Amino acid sequence: MVHLTDLIGMGKNRNLYAKREPVFPKAVDGRFRRLKWLVMAVTLVVYYVTPWLRWDRGAYAPDQAVLVDLANRRFYFGPLEIWPHEFYYVAGLLIMAGVGLFMITSVVGRAWCGYACPQTVWTDLFQHVDRLIDGDRNAQARLAKAPWRFSKIARRSAKWGIYLLIAMATGGAWIFYFADAPTLAASFLSGDAPQVAYATVAVLTGTTFVFGGFMREQVCIYMCPWPRIQTAMMDEKTLIVTYKDWRGEPRGKGRRKATLADLAAQPEALGDCIDCNQCVTVCPTGVDIRDGAQIGCITCALCIDACDQVMAKVGKPRGLIDYATLEDCASEKAGGLPKPLLKTLRHPRTFAYLGIWSAVGLAMLITVGDRSRLTISAQHQRNPAYVQLSDGHVRNDFTVKIRNMEARPRRMAVTLSGLPGGAMWAQGSSRDQAATRVETLVPANSLAKLPISVIAPGSGKAGQAFAFTVTPVSTDKDESAAAKAVFERPEGR
């Protein structure tokens, strides 16, 4: 018996650093492969096409459907336009994305990792490039070992050239979310685009090229925090890719058991697994799923496709490797039948997540429908708080801010109420034009700052509350907003 403590300090021959084991996944066809194709197509189309969709918002707002306009601090998502003070909508969308991810994870485990994660999608894309240039698994492995002669150099240059093109297209598409896409595309090509655009494209091209082309599963296994977090969201009702060892073991080539029930009768007979290793050869991360659940398994289910094909060939039922929950595993081990996939969707946690997700979405929908496109606020000039005028009146100065959140310029009337004897004028006018109503034109989609002077008789209480009210001058709907303000004057007069 070796005691662990005896081993301390004996590591002189240990290898501290491991070389990456190259992975040459074999092409496979099957239902999950087709699902992967579909998800890849949808995500790539969404990513590349979204910035080019148009949305007519009128003459005074950009007509790009999805636009994160950082320079002007406006977010546009289709009909939704978000101002900086409404950032809670973005927070709401992020919460929905987060809870949505929890929800998906609690039902189908690492579906994000296996199908939708950009690292997976682009790695998959790059692996297809490998097959296109180098051939399938065996050819790739041969070429990797081959000396650097002309044909290898040519193939490698072609492959890396295509990698680079894909990477540039990836980085290039990202910037279109942040500015008008056609304009930016033209200025990008002519060299007039802002430096940050070129820097962004360069960084994203570099990371896509390196992560998608070379690091691949290393990103999932060593760099990504998500697999570590995911475990907390999964339970015994979550679908994971499982090798049904109670059916497959002992593996090997030779005499097979007829059915599962024969296991007890013929313990020396072999299970359904013929040890063909197809599940390992098709795995994009180089995992042997028969070792059990592990961090390298992104549940892309290509091993299921491969195994199903083999099972069909040897005349066994499909699903030796399959999506299954831990509960299913227990029941199948005890002799139960495999459960249909859809059944596992009924899962209390899923409904809890769905409830939170819908509640956030619903709350956002209601507030979006109800939000006002006109606000006013009044900021009192505090230094000095009031000005004594020569005829005994007192003047207070305010900066009135009017937000016109509609995509058209609107003429606004600001009225004064609740201040006896009060009158006001805006900067540029003067006291002889003082009135209780001031009109101003607020441009589309903007915040107008209007310096306003208010006068009132010097006698009255200090700190008298009154209100500014703003109303669009010609309006088709009943809309107004009010801001409370305080009029200061000398004490005791």
Added chain:
Amino acid sequence: MADKKVIDEATNTEFVGHEWDGIEELNTPLPRWWLWTFYATILWGIGYTVVYPSWPMIGEATAGTLGWSSRGELEAELAADAARRAPLLKAIEAVPVEQLPGDAQLMQAAIEGGKAAYRNNCTQCHGTGGAGAKGYPNLNDDDWLWGGDIKSVEYSIAHGVRNPDHAQTRMSQMPAFGRDGLMQPADIADVVSYVRTISRQQAPDAASRRGAIAFANNCAACHGAGGNGNRDFGAPNLTDAIWLYGGDTASLTETVANARYGVMPRWGEKLGNTQVKMLAAYVYSLGGGEKKIAQSDAAPPAKP
């Protein structure tokens, strides 16, 4: 025994040999690219110290091959900013001050520049908000001793008030009626009473009626027959609600007996024409600026 490896069955990995409460550590090697990344960051760090100033020497730190310094960067930014502002300052310099308010963009630029100059030069007496203090006029109100149109304000800033040894300064001097024996204390009390009457701070009485005569004899020459003041002499309007030194009896008695002599430095030579112009624009914008040019209406705008 010590050269025997112990292998974890599940992962086929060797143990490190550490154990904490039954938890054992596997000797999972780090990926080699991680090591290379680590070396790359070290190389980057060394390169950084070569390119940028870093190593402390006896006198000063190494300069770095790029010659970069934060001070140099600041100077470049300041120079760029000055270059950016130069056309605007030139335009402000070229426009006669009375035409500034007519050009909204230029006026706004002048106000911003004036605000900065005000903070540096004027807040000590007039306060950060221009509210003034006893003896230092409030620049927000509508009462102007020497005129509140932008040109008069500019003149006051450029030449100052009661500056010794400056020919063009705003100049006037109120006699110290008590100290110099020009009026008897009883007459002074009567005059104070009269002034408080015309400024509607108290009802007319016998003292104020006597004071009216004394006022006509001693004060009307500068403050006007009705006490409305005269901007030629910076003589305040005594009928309004604004008092530079206080409108109560004690303050007024002190004013009449010993006179006041408020002095403001002349800023023209120190700050230059453009800054004085911008200061005038800022003061004018505080809300009490007068539209009309009260006393030099007829004078044609001077071309610089």
